[in-house]
Amino acid sequence: MKKHKALMFLAAGLVVLVVVVASAFRISQVNSIQYGEAPGGSRETEDGSVLRHLYRIGEQIDLSGYEADKKKAPQGYMVTYDSHQIVEADDIQSEFPDWAPYYSSATEKYDPEKYLKVRMTVTNNSEEEASPLWFRLESTSWSTIVNPQLTALMNGASGMSGAQKETGEESAAHGSLTVPPHESRTFTVVYSLWEPTFSEQQWQNVYDLPYSLVLLDYPDKLIVNLTEG
Amino acid sequence: MGILRIELGRAFLNRWFAAALGLASAIVVAHVAFSIMPAAAEQQMYVEGVGFPLSVFNRWIGGWPGTVFPTLYFFILPLLVCLPFSATLYSDTRTGYDGQVATRVSRRRYYYSKAAAAFLSGMAVAVVPLVLDFYLTALFLPLVMPEPASGLFPIFPYSTWSDIYYTNAFLYTGMFLALIAGASGLIACVPLLFSRLLGNGVLVLCSSLFLDTIANYLIGSTDLKFLVPSVFMRPDQPYYGFDGIQVALFVCGLAALELVALYRMAKRHETC
Numbered sequence: 001m002k003k004h005k006a007l008m009f010l011a012a013g014l015v016v017l018v019v020v021v022a023s024a025f026r027i028s029q030v031n032s033i034q035y036g037e038a039p040g041g042s043r044e045t046e047d048g049s050v051l052r053h054l055y056r057i058g059e060q061i062d063l064s065g066y067e068a069d070k071k072k073a074p075q076g077y078m079v080t081y082d083s084h085q086i087v088e089a090d091d092i093q094s095e096f097p098d099w100a101p102y103y104s105s106a107t108e109k110y111d112p113e114k115y116l117k118v119r120m121t122v123t124n125n126s127e128e129e130a131s132p133l134w135f136r137l138e139s140t141s142w143s144t145i146v147n148p149q150l151t152a153l154m155n156g157a158s159g160m161s162g163a164q165k166e167t168g169e170e171s172a173a174h175g176s177l178t179v180p181p182h183e184s185r186t187f188t189v190v191y192s193l194w195e196p197t198f199s200e201q202q203w204q205n206v207y208d209l210p211y212s213l214v215l216l217d218y219p220d221k222l223i224v225n226l227t228e229g
Numbered sequence: 230m231g232i233l234r235i236e237l238g239r240a241f242l243n244r245w246f247a248a249a250l251g252l253a254s255a256i257v258v259a260h261v262a263f264s265i266m267p268a269a270a271e272q273q274m275y276v277e278g279v280g281f282p283l284s285v286f287n288r289w290i291g292g293w294p295g296t297v298f299p300t301l302y303f304f305i306l307p308l309l310v311c312l313p314f315s316a317t318l319y320s321d322t323r324t325g326y327d328g329q330v331a332t333r334v335s336r337r338r339y340y341y342s343k344a345a346a347a348f349l350s351g352m353a354v355a356v357v358p359l360v361l362d363f364y365l366t367a368l369f370l371p372l373v374m375p376e377p378a379s380g381l382f383p384i385f386p387y388s389t390w391s392d393i394y395y396t397n398a399f400l401y402t403g404m405f406l407a408l409i410a411g412a413s414g415l416i417a418c419v420p421l422l423f424s425r426l427l428g429n430g431v432l433v434l435c436s437s438l439f440l441d442t443i444a445n446y447l448i449g450s451t452d453l454k455f456l457v458p459s460v461f462m463r464p465d466q467p468y469y470g471f472d473g474i475q476v477a478l479f480v481c482g483l484a485a486l487e488l489v490a491l492y493r494m495a496k497r498h499e500t501c
Contacts, residue, residue, distance in 0.1 A: 140391075141385070141392050141394065196387075197385070198387070218276050218282055
């Protein structure tokens with residue numbers, strides 16, 4: 001009887017061991033899967049997490065081959081960001097009298113939107129016309145995409161159309177948000193800071209949050225720290 | 230110690246404990262089969278379309294509110310945690326078992342031992358299937374840390390502990406599991422308080438579920454949702470975030486209420 005019990009324990013132990021080893025193997029396999037091809041050769045993360053590339057304001061970022069919102073940057077596509085500025089809706093309205101805040105009717109119970117403006121210089125060393133890859137704005141747990149209307153307005157374009165607004169991609173038909181081959185162009189990129197998307201504490205410190213611009217192209221994450229010197 | 234050991238044995242080695250674990254595990258297995266495995270097959274689409282893959286943290290049963298499984302799991306959780314042992318004070322009273330025990334140990338000790346056993350069995354029934362789900366999900370999806378810019382994760386800045394979620398998702402998950410464990414243990418003790426008040430065993434067993442459902446219906450969408458366990462226990466937070474301090478106070482208040490109520494019950498029946 002005792003021998004039978006010992007054998008049972010041994011068998012159960014072996015089953016547990018096999019399950020643990022097989023699980024560990026499977027989890028390590030799932031976490032080392034390489035998704036797509038990263039620029040500059042294939043990349044693989046050891047733990048499935050992102051590879052972070054940190055940049056400072058004024059530092060030139062080579063985006064050749066990177067993809068964002070299903071748009072691929074051509075070879076020789078460089079971008080530089082300058083320091084940012086947070087402005088009120090009134091400031092924009094005084095600059096563009098015909099402009100009205102898009103969400104004005106829905107935001108009555110909230111503080112008026114604020115906007116983060118940042119200058120982005122795109123250098124296109126390729127042989128083809130390039131349209132900008134829009135970074136997203138992030139601060140710890142908060143994130144937003146580019147404001148397509150204001151960005152178009154600030155840069156003299158007539159607007160971005162339909163579904164492209166979702167991703168911040170400009171319409172070729174409206175077309176001035178592109179950079180011709182072997183030229184550089186500076187854009188003012190605008191992001192909306194809307195109270196309901198922040199936590200209460202974040203909104204109280206909206207001018208002092210640690211903002212960064214990010215571009216996700218897994219497994220790479222390009223980060224431009226806007227608030228670090 | 231003797232009565233506690235006996236009550237723990239009764240709580241964990243019974244068919245209702247196995248049934249509760251089995252039912253919860255069945256939901257977990259269904260979640261993995263019908264939600265995780267199809268999601269894993271679409272991984273490449275997310276990487277190409279969004280620039281970021283699906284992760285364990287936004288697809289395990291406590292990580293994504295977009296399927297029926299987390300709603301079902303957390304809805305019936307107040308009943309599942311009570312199944313193993315919570316109605317035994319009622320049945321012990323009916324069968325005269327408690328009178329037998331009372332000749333050997335004090336009723337206070339007996340009631341507290343029963344509460345401890347109900348607490349621990351409820352805790353196990355709530356947490357073990359969640360850990361199993363996290364483990365099974367990790368067999369199909371990578372443990373990629375959440376990125377707010379990806380837009381794929383259900384935790385927003387106004388959600389509870391959102392900063393922790395985006396800086397250390399393991400800690401966030403652990404904190405919610407601890408909250409679920411504590412709250413589930415206390416929920417499992419609620420029927421003990423009704424054991425002498427109600428005359429129907431099924432009602433006693435379902436008292437936690439009924440109270441939670443009524444509270445959810447009345448205040449689940451208001452600022453008082455921190456009083457509804459099936460709402461505040463969800464790590465995927467399908468509702469606007471709540472204040473962690475309020476939940477901690479509620480959990481401590483419930484624990485204190487149960488201890489005092491059991492003490493008073495024991496005192497009253499000691500003299501009977």
